[in-house]
Amino acid sequence: MSASQMIANRHTFFGRGSLRELLPLLSADPQPTLLFCGRSFLAGDAWAALENDLTPLLVGHEIVSHEASPVEIDAWVDRWRGRAQRVVAIGGGSVLDAAKAFAALSQHPLNTLRYLEKVGDTAVTGATLPLIAIPTTAGTGSEVTQNAVVTDKTDNKVKASLRHPAFVPQVAILDPDLLRGAPDHVLACCAIDAFTHLFEAYLSAKGNLFTRQMALNGMRSFITAWPRLNSDDEAGDIAREQMMMASWLGGLSLSMAGLGVIHGIAGELGAIKDYHHGEVCGRLLLPFLEISGKSDHPQQQALMSDLANTLFPAFTLPPARLLAEWLKENAIVPFWQTPQTLTQAEVSWILARSNSKNALVTYSEEQQRAMLEAAYDIV
Template sequence: MSSITALCSNQQTLSGAGSLQELPALLAHTPGEALLFASPSFLKGPHWSDLSTSLDSHLVGIVEVTEESSPQQLDAWVATWRGRCRTVIAIGGGSTLDAGKAFSTLACHPLPTQRYLEKVGDTPLSGDRLALIAIPTTAGTGSEVTQNAVVTDTQILKTKASLRHPHLVPDYAILDARLMKGTPAHILAQCGIDAFTHLFEAYLSRSASPLIHALSTTGLALFVEAWPNLALDDEVGEVAREKMLNASWLGGLCLASAGLGVIHGIAGEIGAYKSWHHGKVCGQLLLPFFDLLADSDNDPQQQLLHSLNHRLFPLAQQQFPAQHLKLWIMDNACSPFWQSDFTLSADEVTALAQRSTNKNSLVDYNATQRATLITQAWQTAR
């Protein structure tokens, strides 16, 4: 385990119902003209109609984000907006937040996006960026507090990679769970299981420290409290969504410090080829991963699992914590995130298993084990 833990968090995080209304006041502390990156669903919703009048005098434009941004899309945005704004506001799901984060730094760098990307680039980011405010409308990615912005190119580079620098953590984050009201149950479940996976993989990371264990177990406890009631359309559901939003923020904080594991090592490669929902991909890999954990003879890993199970379910006397956690998640899900009609060919499975990595997993899983996880998660077309 690492003896040094580095945490990079927001300068200020506002959390609670109604905190979105603090956005105009926050803009008084940023340099000036703002460019808004937003998801179409937010722009069509009631919160934007309530907020737009108070933001009109601050905005130079609005960029709608409909999918994970590609290098080509980011380069086009930079060409259009460079020098015209000094602050970026990003409101939406993880793809929208990542787009705003990526633009905020690329607008201050001279080279095309590809040159700065992990895996394929050759130039490090300097850390320069525009002022940045991130406001999630989903609870899953934790992008509002992470050091990276995911960029996806399924057409040319065939890669899903990150721009990464500690300065990419937004200056301000606003966590207002009211923005999640009305979200379909299947989206809540897919995003929520992504938050769980971030926390769980950070907890089991070889780089996890006692501080990360404390933060990740706190986030996982919030997940357990929220998960059964996530889609309820009442006060109980509102409380649950706020807890999940805070769990997601903690997941972003933990993954940025301790890294992730084999699930994201595979999911990232799938994202380079398939436009499948990232949270759903992680969730489908998570269930067979629980089976792999149950069969593990790695003592430190088993001790961590037993300790976590006791923390989350103190009254449960379970000899097999991984299986207990798997069944509890499936039994209490508001939507069956594991169901899928998608398939992969045998050649795709082989390629994904070879390209994927273990990232910071406490245990190294070979390509055969990674291929097994993939084939257990999706049907293989013949």
């Protein structure tokens, strides 16, 4: 078994109200700073409180409304190369990934597609602008990962990453109060993405004691948070804090141990459909648990038993079934019940490209098809 390596933020601020650390950080080292954010942030209370003091410290801002495409990243680089010397990203995973991609490619001479995994022909270097990452959702863990996800749904139909250890943001500010007021569907779908990162990293063939203990810690936080994410009280505040921790630990876990078949399918599906990535993972997780419950792989069985003992002491149901039922019974919104479709052609396209990634078990095309057919209406 190979050694695991953890590469994390140089500085991580955690806790309710920690967004207040942003202004002193920028003021202590004045330099031209570009903000990446979503429209919802600019319409919210946090921006209203920051705007007067933050605006003089910025050279401008870019709005990110979806997973960034190579064309969009190239346009940002053309507009801001040489003008921006630092980047601040405040938003969900798509915002953070877009900012990470811009920060890196503004320091590279070629266009995005030349460096992109799966389709590129040139390796990235570690050159990147300093980046402060501030998540407003708890799901992707992008604030602590080495990769920036880029999606091209037009010419190349690919969802892939720009990846280098130097792309981990230097600073992360994890303020659970930024989750307040998010729609229930967003909270739930982002959270199940965080859980899937933790769960797949826990079951990864690349895992070891270090990575699995980290993933278990994250799953403990998730279990505490999952039923109360939208509560407008002290229990909700605690839940959002725990989920922010789970998401960050999920980013660390996936960076060290990798992911499994759920993301092996979800990444390809995301190249052709606009479905929320977290919801895709959550929909696939439930049939995966049914399939894995029938597995006779001894290490996976042992890990699932250890997981159940840790998260659900004195459990009586089989671990995979117990986990699936608990997730459904305690969800703040049953996202998996809303009908979503895939065509037969789309299923075939996905299966021609999907894989089991770092899973302990190699899942056959028939098993992957069964997951898709259980998760989606096939037309």
